[in-house]
Amino acid sequence: MNIYPFLKTGLLATGFTILTSLSFAQSWEVYDQNFQLTSRIEFDHISILGESVRISSMGNELNLLGKDYRSFLNLKGESVYQYLEPWIIVKGPKGLGAFHEYGEEVFPLEYDDIQIFYTKLLAQKGNAFWVYDRVKKSTVSIGTFDQALLAKNGQVIAQNEKGFFLPLSKNPGKVFKKLLEVNENFLISDEDTGFGLINREGEYILEPIIDELTHLEENYFYAFDGKQYMLIKAREERADIKYTSFHKITLGQNNMMLEYIHGKLRRVMDNEGILLDQTGMEKVTQVGYKKYNVYLRDKSVGLLGEGGWLVNPVLNLETILPGKENLYGAKKEGKYGFINKSGQILIENRFDEISVFSEGLAAVKRNGLWGFVNKADQIIVTPQFEEVLDFHNGLSVVKQNGKSNLIDKNGGVLLGNWYSRISIAPDNYFITEENGLFGLIDASGLEIVGPKFNELRRETQDKIVVKMGDKFGVMDESGNYSLPIYYKNIIFDQGTNKILVEDQYQFMPAAAVEKEIKKKRGV
Secondary structure: OEEEEOOOHHHHHHHHHHHOOOOOOEEEEEEOOOOOEEEEEEOOEEEEEEOOEEEEEEOOEEEEEOOOOOEEEEOOOOEEEEEEOOEEEEEEOOEEEEEEOOOOEEEEEEEOEEEEEOOEEEEEEOOEEEEEEOOOOEEEEEEEOOEEEEOOOOOEEEEEOOEEEOOOOOOOOOOEOOEEEOOOOOEEEEEOOEEEEEOOOOOEEEEEEEOEEEEEEOOEEEEEEOOEEEEEEEOOOOEEEEEEEOOEEEEOHHHOEEEEEOOEEEEEEEOOEEEEEOOOEEEEEEEEOOEEEEEEOOOEEEEEEOOEEEEEEEEOOOEEOOOEOOEEEEEEOOEEEEEOOOOOEEEEEEEOEEEEEEOOEEEEEEOOEEEEEEOOOOEEEEEEEOEEOOOEOOEEEEEEOOEEEEEOOOOOEOOOOOEOEEEEOOOOOEEEEEOOEEEEEOOOOOEEEEEEEOEEEEEEOOEEEEEEOOEEEEEOOOOOEEEEEEEOEEEEEOOOOEEEEEEEOOOOOHHHHHHHHHHHHOO
8 A cells, every 4th residue: 555645736747747658556535625635545445434444455455544544454354244333344265254443353264154242242163153252352162052143132142952042141051942032131031931031141030930921112021921911121130010910901013002901991001001091991093103092982082192191082083193283183074184182173174184284384185186284274385286295494395297396385386397206315405316317405495406416425514425427526515516527436534534536546656756757857
């Protein structure tokens, strides 16, 4: 690898005719954020895997680079097989190896498989397994097994013809009938005596005596033992029973739990216990994440949330939908409108479909077309679109006759052209698409450039990487080019705040250039 400081303009211009007579090689130019060239690097390839990881390949070598793009470690392999911060798995002719991103070699390149979990790595060669623990700075053999898995909770689940094992636990020889991953904290064991819970240390916090044990979410579990139903919250040192009942608790779709007393629906449950205790319930349906329609015998229906009633029970409604901005969609006689928390109808039931309110407007569908209504029950945008998105920063993406555009809150169409597709990017910009090419619109709806690029990505403010054909460039938010569409690749290195530009360029150190210039002048 060679790194050359940027030559001053006069010297570079004088030596240009000399350089053109030489053979060309693959290279990189390094720019600062103001697009000032700071250096050039001779490499076959550079990859930025993370803020701390830069990889180069030069010939048959694979090297780890520092922030100055100088090689400080040969990774001894042919390619990077996987990068999962902070671990680099490298593939070589004899197998896989592992390095820490700071350069520490953990496993040489001779293993069939390597698994990663934060501070632990599990390496396999044939039927033999080893674990590296970065906290302990040690590698240990855990024996031979048919297979082994580095579980989410940091334990290793191993298996052979005898059963399952936890070789990192205090009792590595203990045989389990079956072990199941749950989350980053716990495992479920399935034994002849029942189900149990195991913590990150590989120890039981709930002995395997439970007839049925189902993970709900986070550290919550639904359990049944004999004639007793339980809701359990697992902790590292113990399992807390948050609720217990000899009455039937059903576990339905999306983990909806209902308790029946003497065969009658009585309670809606959440992870830790009773969410609603209500007589006269006939039916409960889930209408969103932890949102429920509760139907009562008096023909009323309410919307129940985690904290209680979101909408109090109302007569003569078919469905109440989760809402926003204190308005909730409600279905009556097959048509949708909006009600408030008290159940008062604020927007008449006259729509075929609706969305939630966003920025004071809600999308409504009538006669097969979408428009928008405000909170005063006024149609602000006449239903005329095949598809619409909720308003975001004052704009909505709409589709008409199979083509997309943007509208403002008055229904005004913003773009002169309609496109096959318009997508909202994470930075609130919009990506336009037509005939497989991409363009860009800023967050205010101003079109920066129409669809003409094969690729487009907005790296930072005022810096947009674009690709046309097989060449890359950098464009600002006014559509002007900071770097022309000429380069083989462009990478933004967030760790060094530099921009790497791949090109074909033949390098010559400054001393060599001066020597050639003197030779030309006969000095």
